[in-house]
Amino acid sequence: MTETHNSLVVGVDIGGTKVAAGLVDRNGEIKNQIRTPMVAHGEAGDGLAAVVSGIDLLFANNPTARTLIRGIGMCAPGPLDPATGVVINPPNVPCWRNFPLADEVEKVYRVPVKVENDANAAALAEAYWGAARGYDHIFYAGIGTGIGTGIVCHGRIYNGRTGAAAEGGHMSIDYDGPRCGCGKPGCIEVLAAGPAIARRARSKLESEQSPPSIILDLAKADLEYYDKIIDISRARFKAGDLAQIDLDRIELLRVQYESEIENAIVNLRTAKIQLLQMLNDRTPVDQFDVTGPFDFNDSLEPLDRYRDAALAARPDLQAALQTIQQSQTNHKLAISNGSTDPTYSAWYTHNASTNNPNGPQTLGVSVNIPLRIFDRNQGEKKRTQIDIDRSQQASDATRAQVFSDVDTAYELVRSNVALLKPYKEKYNDQALRVRDTVTFAYEHGGASLMDFLNAQSDYRQVQLAYAQLLGSYLTAEGQLTLAVGSEKLP
Numbered sequence: 001m002t003e004t005h006n007s008l009v010v011g012v013d014i015g016g017t018k019v020a021a022g023l024v025d026r027n028g029e030i031k032n033q034i035r036t037p038m039v040a041h042g043e044a045g046d047g048l049a050a051v052v053s054g055i056d057l058l059f060a061n062n063p064t065a066r067t068l069i070r071g072i073g074m075c076a077p078g079p080l081d082p083a084t085g086v087v088i089n090p091p092n093v094p095c096w097r098n099f100p101l102a103d104e105v106e107k108v109y110r111v112p113v114k115v116e117n118d119a120n121a122a123a124l125a126e127a128y129w130g131a132a133r134g135y136d137h138i139f140y141a142g143i144g145t146g147i148g149t150g151i152v153c154h155g156r157i158y159n160g161r162t163g164a165a166a167e168g169g170h171m172s173i174d175y176d177g178p179r180c181g182c183g184k185p186g187c188i189e190v191l192a193a194g195p196a197i198a199r200r201a202r203s204k205l206e207s208e209q210s211p212p213s214i215i216l217d218l219a220k221a222d223l224e225y226y227d228k229i230i231d232i233s234r235a236r237f238k239a240g241d242l243a244q245i246d247l248d249r250i251e252l253l254r255v256q257y258e259s260e261i262e263n264a265i266v267n268l269r270t271a272k273i274q275l276l277q278m279l280n281d282r283t284p285v286d287q288f289d290v291t292g293p294f295d296f297n298d299s300l301e302p303l304d305r306y307r308d309a310a311l312a313a314r315p316d317l318q319a320a321l322q323t324i325q326q327s328q329t330n331h332k333l334a335i336s337n338g339s340t341d342p343t344y345s346a347w348y349t350h351n352a353s354t355n356n357p358n359g360p361q362t363l364g365v366s367v368n369i370p371l372r373i374f375d376r377n378q379g380e381k382k383r384t385q386i387d388i389d390r391s392q393q394a395s396d397a398t399r400a401q402v403f404s405d406v407d408t409a410y411e412l413v414r415s416n417v418a419l420l421k422p423y424k425e426k427y428n429d430q431a432l433r434v435r436d437t438v439t440f441a442y443e444h445g446g447a448s449l450m451d452f453l454n455a456q457s458d459y460r461q462v463q464l465a466y467a468q469l470l471g472s473y474l475t476a477e478g479q480l481t482l483a484v485g486s487e488k489l490p
């Protein structure tokens, strides 16, 4: 054997649209990597040619590497048989049906070739070089366009009888759910992978009804109302009942209403574009709308109920509590591994014994307690005890964080509700009444122009303030939902 110290392997990842390949050394370090397009449709040979050209490109970049290659590991879209290296019928690569991928690639490069499902390969990589290093048994889950899972036991991928063990993404959890790409209804993948999250967010937004922008509607209604006043004022001007300067002042105020509408339109469009970006949605902005009740709920539950709900639901806290449990179990294991049980034995003899030479029929009992000269588990016991303390501290910190999140968000909601209540109960109606009364008086010569203009602007300010308060209430409510960690508030 020569050059084992610098031998290399090739890792290849085949997807529906691309082939990624890398030169990897014995420590799992990637020396060089490339990406080329995959040919997924057409003849089986076209798909193979795309893979071979990817690997060739790698060697073209590193001419000396060709002689150092000891094997090729490939992950291909499933279902496949890792034992034989045959790709069965992947939906993403339809050109391969019962295609002996490992054998075909082996013929080209004359080195051993292994084919695995991509989640299994990722699980193995985590076990060797990643987050799962040092653990005997690991479960891996990768969430992206799909959900891929893998199990590694004692450093080996658990394939099961057919090679399809640990296909966790295709476990059905809702038999009435949407149909998955694999043909079954309600797989975890179709409910919880990336596209499903975006789909649920969209349908949630679509299912709630209300006008698109309260501010825009307000501005439009104000302008309509004001145009009627301008008509009346013109008539009064023509009749000699109103000075030119007063008519000018009334007409100039209209510019403010117009610019408010323009601002509202720009803000609405900007907000929609931001939301579309966050949802990673390519719907044209003009066809996209956000709806939902633009109102507030003034019956806020006591703070403790939100705190309790958060303790029950926050995923970070649940994880911290599980870590404590795990370290307690480890500690118990360490103690029981270190302790030795006394052994009991009893004997009976019919013949005379050494201890009792004259009497047959002797019954004896003995108890053995092994002497603990050196308890090899002392270190492990100490370590696991430290682990428990550390997890306990981490969980206390998380619990404090949960309370602080909930308390802050709760206070925001509470103060917004306190500010909104008088508007709903009093100010909104008052402002409307003042505007209508002053307008009526002005039209009939009973109020000055200044009174009239002030009443208009007061009314508009009250409306705007209410709309803005509602906006910050809804934001605070969203934060509280997030802090509690569940979609439904108590």
Ligand SMILES: [Zn+2]
Pocket (backbone or CB within 6 Å): 169, 170, 171, 180, 181, 182, 183, 184, 187, 189, 190
């Ligand atoms: Zn499925």
